[in-house]
Amino acid sequence: MIALRVALGIGLLFIVSLIIFGATELLPGDLAQQLLGQGATPETLAALREQLGLNDPAPVRYWNWLSGALTGDFGVSLSNGRPISELIGARLGNTVFLALYAASLAVPISLVLGILAALWRNSIFDRAANAGALTAISFPEFFVAYILVLWLAQTGIFPSMVRINPTTTFGDRIYMTFLPALTLTLVVTAHMMRMTRAAIINLMASPYIEMARLKGLSPLRIVLRHAVPNALAPIINVIALNLAYLITGVVVVEVVFVYPGLGQLMVDAVSNRDIAVVQAVALIFAAAYIALNLLADVLSTITNPRLMHRR
């Protein structure tokens, strides 16, 4: 079961790499023409084509690109000629740090809120949490970010820009990245909370829950011991989906807080039309997205004995 799912995931990643690579083939003209513009002389065009390896047929170029990417060599940036792996290096770590930081805040908060909303369903708390969640889903990320800046950075409690250098200590990093992480947390918590609540309420109508209630267990114990273990699969799924969502969320948030991460790199590359960098970053983001979805499937299989030992 699980081996098959992992194999499917790898196959999917392969197809995605084909799409990301193939997208450049849609360019009107070719990459060299695009880079130099209409006024380029045939000699400079030919020289650039040679330099970029554009004279090889597409499958050969794809193979070179993919095998390079697998060993961490993404070629050079088209706008400044530096190796892409060097550009990505430290930034990848920063982005992963931010996403994990946001996740470590968002997951416990949304689980607790979701369980409480299910426990006290149709109460004022439940309604307020639901309306708040719907509102939070509707806000653009940069709106949330700037409200936090106005509220928490203006008063001088937290810095509104993140300046990370190699000498920054872990504690300082946690402190400096608090606002970006909190923004991401607010954006993803709403959805996770709603799904947790729905998954638990779905189960509350089952006969075994009624049995537990009839034998006099406390509502909290019913939810924690009887409902949550069976609701784990959908909850894990939605957590993984939202972590995957964090991947795209970081792009906007990194720009707001001038955070030196992959998202910022990608936005700069898009405005410079630096297709080599965009491809590399897109491949990394897509790989992380697929890996998280794969992890969700595997985990929800493991938590469900009926899926694990299918007859």
Added chain:
Amino acid sequence: MSFAVSVIIGLAGLFALAAALRAAARAGLSGRARSIANDIPLTAAFGLLVIAIYAAVAIAAPALAPFAEREIVGNQFEAWSAEHLLGTDRIGRDMLSRLIYGARNTVGIAFATTALAFVVGSILGLWAALTGGWLDQVLSRIVDAFMSIPALIFSLLLLTIFGTSVLTLILVIAAVDATRVFRLARAVAQGIVVMDYIEAAKLRGEGAWFLIRREILPNALAPLVAEFGLRFCFVFLTISSLSFLGLGIKPPTADWGSMVRDNATLITFGDITPLLPAGCIALLTVAVNFVVDWQLYRASGLKE
């Protein structure tokens, strides 16, 4: 903080107005319209009112705005005053006027994009479900592959390739979102194509286009309408985010996302003006979500 108070009072006023309009509709209308007015929740009435106000502002923008969209009428970053109610922006254009024109540009472009994504996605989805076989397989697998790339990342990739103009923006976002619409339209239609009346229409000799238009679409409309609202929210937020990143709608066209980006420096001085366009985006998305929530509830046939 006085500004936060006035925002809260303004929202409360809108809610009160929505409640009053609902009461008036209950008293004045009859028949089907009345039964809708009877069971519309307050949040949905509020949502409809807000959407109507946005539409009115977008249509009447030139009449409402005190200055032209691109005209430079003052110094940069002027404070709020009687002449410039919301001050001026980075190069001295009137903020209020640009905010009003933004309703036309930002919402208009998002709406056009959603409509395009919907037409393409739902026709292909219904067609795939109706025809089945290899066509369905090919289209579905292509869509699956595209959907395994995060939407924003894929849009950024395509924008790099095709350049960032408004037309490519609309086409790229519509293409990416059409895959999501395709999924839903196909799933809804699959439950319909197995019905006897489809079989009967096929035996009558009707073509695929007639079947989609006259037999499947009317029965698939309710979930598709709700999806249109949700899709609009996604598209609207995506386009605003891209404009905010400097990759979407660009100045001098007045657009809410790029207005936030342009004037963001003011926020570090504690001025809330740059947040107003973002607030406009948020309010419209909340309003649409409220209406969609009500529509989904109606479509699901649940009662309290």
